[in-house]
Amino acid sequence: MSTNPVTITAPDGVPFIEITREFDAPVAAVFRAHSDPDLVKQWLGPHGYDMDIESYDVRTGGRYRYAHTDGSGGTYSFNGVFHTVRPDELIIQTFEYEGTPGVVSIETLNLEDIGGGRTRLTAHSTFPSVEARDGMVSSGMEQGVSEGYERLDGVLAGR
């Protein structure tokens, strides 16, 4: 099965990561897959990891914390707060990998109805330094995002 391509850019000299991805599903379904923890845990992150969610309260002022565990028991925990949540439209949240405590990025996720029951997702992440952004990119984040969105295609198709 073919999937939609993901575009991930990390422009030189500024601490941003930009992501664009289309999905063959309506915005309401894509939003639900980002906000219902039972769905989120089915797709978020790279292949081969289990996701344990401690909390995932997708509303303005809510918090989240989860851990990815790899096949050899290594655990990677993440947490943040939701600054703004507008259902089917916008999520602005902070993001901290607990392996680098105090290095907190902020992400704006937009969902756009592009017709035909399809959705364009755009995400803009801002890191507190260019070095922190580069560290995230070199951690294999691009593969994790790409693989996660392939699984999200499956969740949206009801697989």
Place this chain on the structure above:
Amino acid sequence: MSTNPVTITAPDGVPFIEITREFDAPVAAVFRAHSDPDLVKQWLGPHGYDMDIESYDVRTGGRYRYAHTDGSGGTYSFNGVFHTVRPDELIIQTFEYEGTPGVVSIETLNLEDIGGGRTRLTAHSTFPSVEARDGMVSSGMEQGVSEGYERLDGVLAGR
């Protein structure tokens, strides 16, 4: 009365604002002046504005919202969430001026004991674009920060 100088830098080409300021008071007092809303409203913001606080819940996961009102009734509202609060040490929070909704920055505030009952405050703000950072600087933010810290000196001195 002389006050300690404030250093505010907005480096070219990156979306950051850096602030450094020393205070003639211990870290616990400077932290309390940042976290007790009855104290915050005595100093935060430029001269000539009243501050009305709707909420100011300085703990990890807490939220805040307040408005500055000028002499002619103009109102400027701000809100955000606290990603991390470590008393007497660290505050990481989001910041949104509601006149530019959706443009959300993130600020890391560190307090350091420099001996003699004095404190060094350093703040690192990251904006979602260089343009948003430049807009904040051109709004008169530097004067507002400088005047606010002069009043904070007075709060710390018990005036």
